Amino acid sequence: MTSNRAAFARAVRDETRLLLTRPWDAFVAFGLPLILLVVIAAMFAPGVIRQSPAAVVDHDRSSFTRAAVRNMQASSGLDVAYAPATLDEAMALMRQGKIFSFAYFPSGFTAGAFRQPEQATVYFNGAFQTAGALTALNQSAAIASAAAPALEERARQMGVPATALSPPDVQVSIIGNPQLNFELFLGGLLGPGVLHLLAACSAVLAVGRLMQGKSFRPFKIAHGGRTTAALAGHLTPHFLIFTLWGLAWIVWLCGFRGWGVAGSLPLLMLGMAALMAVSVALSALLVAVAGDNDLAFSATAIYSGAAIAFSNGTLPLDHGPRFAQFWSDVLPYTHYLRLQTSQMVTDGAKPAAVHDLLILCAVTLGAFVIAALAIRWRANREPKVEALTFPLPTDSVTGSFAATFVGIVKARPVASLLLLAVVLYAFYYPAAYSGQSATGLPLAVVTSSQTATTRTLVEDLNASHAIEVAAVASSVEEAQNLMKRGVVDGIIVLPDGFETSLARGAPDGVAIYLNGGYLVRVTAIGKAAAGAVADVIRKRLNGLPEVARAASLTPSLKQVSLFNPTEGYGDYAVPAVSIVILQQTLLLGAGVIAAIRRETAAPVLRLRSRLGLWLALTVIGALSSLFYFGFVFWVQDYPRAGDLIGVILLAPLFSAAVSALGLCLGGLFDRHERVLQVLVGTSAPLFFLGGTAWPHFMMPQPLVWLANLFPSTAGVQAFVKMNSTGASLSEVAPEATVLVVLVVIYGLWLLAPDLRTIRQRQVTAQQTSS
CATH class of the missing domain: 3.40.1710.10 (abc type-2 transporter like domain)
Known part of the structure; x- marks a missing residue:
């Protein structure tokens, strides 16, 4: 009889062999983490926003305003790229995304500034709050610096002692990140979060392929009944590989990038190992309890895909909605991030970090035990063969168009992505930001x-x-x-x-x-x-x-957040995140359709049927977009319909590019679960590549070119500008052009086999006639 040790060792060998010999398994374990971590590292390497484009509307044209502009030009954080003549021109530049803030000096400002309450105003783009607020802060500091000498001279004329005008210096010290560097903050937040999701998805498929027809009976027989030891063996390679990736990321940030470890390095490393352990254990639990790979992937995307948003790492949820607080406390990533921040950044108390580590270990053990028990139970069941198909006529535009809607309803994996996920994420993800601002x-x-x-x-x-x-x-x-x-x-x-x-x-x-x-x-x-x-x-x-x-007599200075007057975090983040959600659900749904047809050896679709399928998915994507931009944004009171006509015209273009890309990628996979395994982990990096949380001008240009290969990048820029800032379609013409190019490129990729066949037939006909 097989011993537990032998069953464990055999499972480790089998799983390792699969990871090394199967191309897609090897890519998920070794290639995809490397690609995403390199992208994250390159994206945030500058760390601090510099040379942010700004403008000055100077109707005063005085020595004071010229001094203020000189101060702005001398600031490393600013690039005074424009000097529009009017406020309307400055607003147009902001709607187009060419500037993130502008200072306005009214006529007669200097003459009245030191005699009566006159006001200079710095306006910034609250729809792109990170870059907008920081740019406005630098412009305000430059104006205040220019005002100081004039105020001192005025006080001297009044005979007021200089000391009387000196308020107490306020010395602000940032513990752990004195430069307010985004590489440490966002790199530390995003890197482990992406690895957490990749490890979970990799383990879902690892356990899922041990199951046949909702039963683990063949798995039990193959390992002599030692299912618990064998389960541990199959999970171990995934745990080790992604733990090593996590440790490599710590070495990169803390070693090569020089951020160091403020607290305990061993405790930080144990925390990373615990995060990966809980990731693979929960995957085993979800597969074993659900008895369905697709359902397990969906649950993984829900709990792990939004873990960063609910982690307290961005908007704190301490006094947020009760659901958000509860869900944040439940998610493992919240506990890991708290441990990482305390030990990597701020030298926090070790007992608190140990407490979070013990929580992760307890959840890992509990999830593994329940998974093992569920597998034993399912091992006593007879396998049930489930037919998964997506039938389409092979040569009909209208037939394929209509059959696509029927197939979506009947194919549960597709319906869960294109219907249920669209509705669920419309209300689930924004719950993390419904508090809008940090409170209490x-x-x-x-x-x-x-x-x-x-x-x-x-x-x-x-x-x-x-x-x-x-x-x-x-x-x-x-x-x-x-x-x-x-x-x-x-x-x-x-x-x-x-x-x-x-x-x-x-x-x-x-x-x-x-x-x-x-x-x-x-x-x-x-x-x-x-x-x-x-x-x-x-x-x-x-x-x-x-x-x-x-x-x-000090000149009054006011900052005004345009397009997001409350400076709400939800009003800033959710409109951009929604574009990524719309892309990922449509991309995954289209990819699963193509992968199911390849997996089931369905007849090859000819040009007309491919066009019908593509058109149907484009309609579904466009309707989903309008559902978000219309109903969902209205219910949750997010910025919307600044240019409704432009949104309506651009939504089908965005959906066409996404659905074509999804159909092309889906045809590359050997089984439909691969689509989720490979693509789900790209969601968070794609959000940051969209340019709202971290601006494109701070990214390496090759990375911006790469980002523009994904429709979400141009989509985020275009739809946020139109919904939030009221930009017209002509003002987002560059983004619309990118989407048109992507539709052409991915459309040709999708239709290329049929176009080649048509061309060959034309050549043959010409040769025959001659």
Whole structure:
């Protein structure tokens, strides 16, 4: 009788042989992770946004505004590429995506700026919030820097001492990521998340091919009844391969890129291994319990594909919708990311990281045990042969068009992608961002004494929507310990005698420490904390007439978020993510149709039938797009219908490109499950390649060319601009042109065999006639 050790060893050998000898298995294990990690590394290598295109509308044309423009041109973060004559021209540039922000100086600004409340305004594109907000911040800093000398001169003329105009310096320190570098933040977020999904998909097919007709009886017989040991053996190569990929990514970020490990490297490595272990164990569980590969892949895409969104790594969910909070706590990736951030970035408390590690290990063990029990149960069942077909007439446009709709309803794997997934993701994914903005983020205030000023500061902080004071500490060490334990995300340190120094006009500095592991939290806490400190200072200065009078002469500067006035994270992320969802569901659905026909040796479709199939999928994709841009965006109140006619005209073009690509790719796979195994893991990188969260001008040009091979890249740019900014079809002409080119390229690829046949027949006919 076979021993457990022998069954385990045999399963390891069998699975390893498959991974090394079957091309698609080898590609998923070795080729695809390398490709995606290289893309992620190249995409975020610049780290910090520099030379962001901006504009200045200068109706004042004064020495002050010229100084402000010089400061902008000297800033490494700005490229003042345009000087439009009017606000309308500047808005048109923004709608076209040529600039991300512009400063507006009204006529007579300088003449009134130091005598009456006049205002300069910096407008930024809130639909592309990452680049827009950072560009606006740099323009605002340049304007403020130009104003300082003029204000000092005006105060001197009034006889106000320079010290009286000096507010306390606010020193902001970012713990773990002082440069606010996106390579560390997004690279650390996206790399492990993609590997988590790839490992899960690879393991689904590994366990799924052990099952025949919803039964594991042949698997049980082959391994002498030692199904549990054999299951562990089949999962082990996938666990080891993707763990090594994860460790390689850590070496890349922390070693070659020089980010280092702030905490415990062994604990970080164990966390990566635990993430891959739970990935393969949950895959085994889903296959064994569902008894269906397609259903297991769908469940994997749901829990792992959206894990990054629900991980608290982007928009924090601490005070978000209850479902989002619950689902975030359930997902394994949330616990891994918390462990990684604490040990890689911020040197967090090790007991908290160990707690997350133990959770991952417990879920792995539980999932594996339940999977093993379910396999034993299914091993007692007789296999049931299930016929999976997608019949189409071989030479009829209308027949193939109509049969496609019938086939979608009857073929469960296709229906789940083109119908159920479209509806499910319309409401599931946005749930992570329904809170729109970071709220209730915990903060600690360090003060040695409770004074009226410190009490006012605490009240102002608690009044902020973004943050709340979770603790008032007596020492920096006490507050830093709270941050390491994850109790607070930021610290404000008020120096001894702060109120006294403020009153005498020579205030000491205020220190603000922020957790650099989560850039969205840093932004929210930093803005709220700085605003509260400034408000306390303003209230105190109101008691000093000369100082208040001089301070009121400062030029007023306002930032305005266009196309996303609330600066909501959902209003910024969901419109772009929706394009990727629409592409992936249609791409996978079309690919599965083509793969099913190849898998079942269905008759080859001629030109007319291929056209009918392509047309039907294009109609389905266009209707799905309009369902999102119309009904879904309306229900969830996302930006929509800025140019409704343009959206209606462009949706079929986008769908035609996607469906043609899906049909072409699907024909390459030996079985329909391969479509999901290979393509599901590309979703998150494709979102970032779309250029909303990370702008194209910061990516290497060859990578931008590669990104444009996917319809989602031009689709994201075009539909976000039309839905959110109101851009017209003519203003998104470059993106529309890309989609037209893709339709032609992928259409020719799809129809190439038939076109060659037609050409050969024409040549033969000419030779016969001659």
